[in-house]
């Protein structure tokens with residue numbers, strides 16, 4: 001069985017503005033890195049459109065109506081100050097993100113493929129059930145988790161997030177749901193301000209691993225091995241969804257951690273070991289942040305290569 005990569009050209013048509021760091025160039029850099037011979041064994045599919053029903057598994061109806069009403073025919077429409085902005089292509093882009101994430105769950109549950117990478121944008125983990133935030137409109141990782149629970153009737157679903165920012169949206173959606181587990185490593189204190197160790201969820205189903213500015217490879221691996229990996233294993237998930245952000249890379253212009261490409265390979269392999277032991281290898285990885293085009297391309301490549309090299 002192989003690795004399946006979902007993407008869609010509509011994800012290039014979310015254009016939050018000429019000076020916005022979450023630019024279409026990010027996805028172009030990822031796709032250039034993955035369209036090389038070492039990824040020939042991966043299977044590619046166009047991301048399907050997500051459905052409103054899928055979005056409503058996490059987001060409130062009032063919020064979804066607000067997003068649909070805000071979708072502009074031309075120009076820009078801000079949802080969260082200047083951070084989160086819709087352009088005419090944004091609504092389809094986010095519905096492709098949702099569709100890819102849920103189809104990814106279907107593909108691993110149906111044993112069509114070993115694992116999935118969603119090369120989609122915008123990112124999603126800051127989007128809370130009732131608000132867009134931090135470049136994120138809908139939270140596709142949280143939606144994929146709820147979809148695995150609601151549709152595939154799994155009893156324990158984990159989202160693991162190594163983006164440099166805390167996924168406040170995923171935490172908010174999961175906080176009171178013991179069947180959904182969220183583990184995040186992130187720079188702290190830093191945007192968005194959440195993600196303290198004391199934020200544990202209703203049944204210790206939230207595990208936050210805050211990392212100080214300047215955190216290097218050795219500290220990252222030590223903290224992940226000590227605090228995150230055992231907690232995921234103890235939760236014993238039936239599927240692992242990865243919020244794969246690459247902005248903890250040392251080249252990233254927005255953040256202050258010091259990770260190298262091979263740290264992303266290491267954490268991917270560690271998560272796959274847990275997936276092999278707990279969930280029959282089922283992993284759906286979803287692109288989140290990463291704002292150095294060079295660092296994003298190289299670290300995404302080692303991440304996807306690790307998924308394939310299983």
Ligand SMILES: [Zn+2]
Pocket residue numbers: 163164165245247288289290
């Ligand atoms: Zn981020």
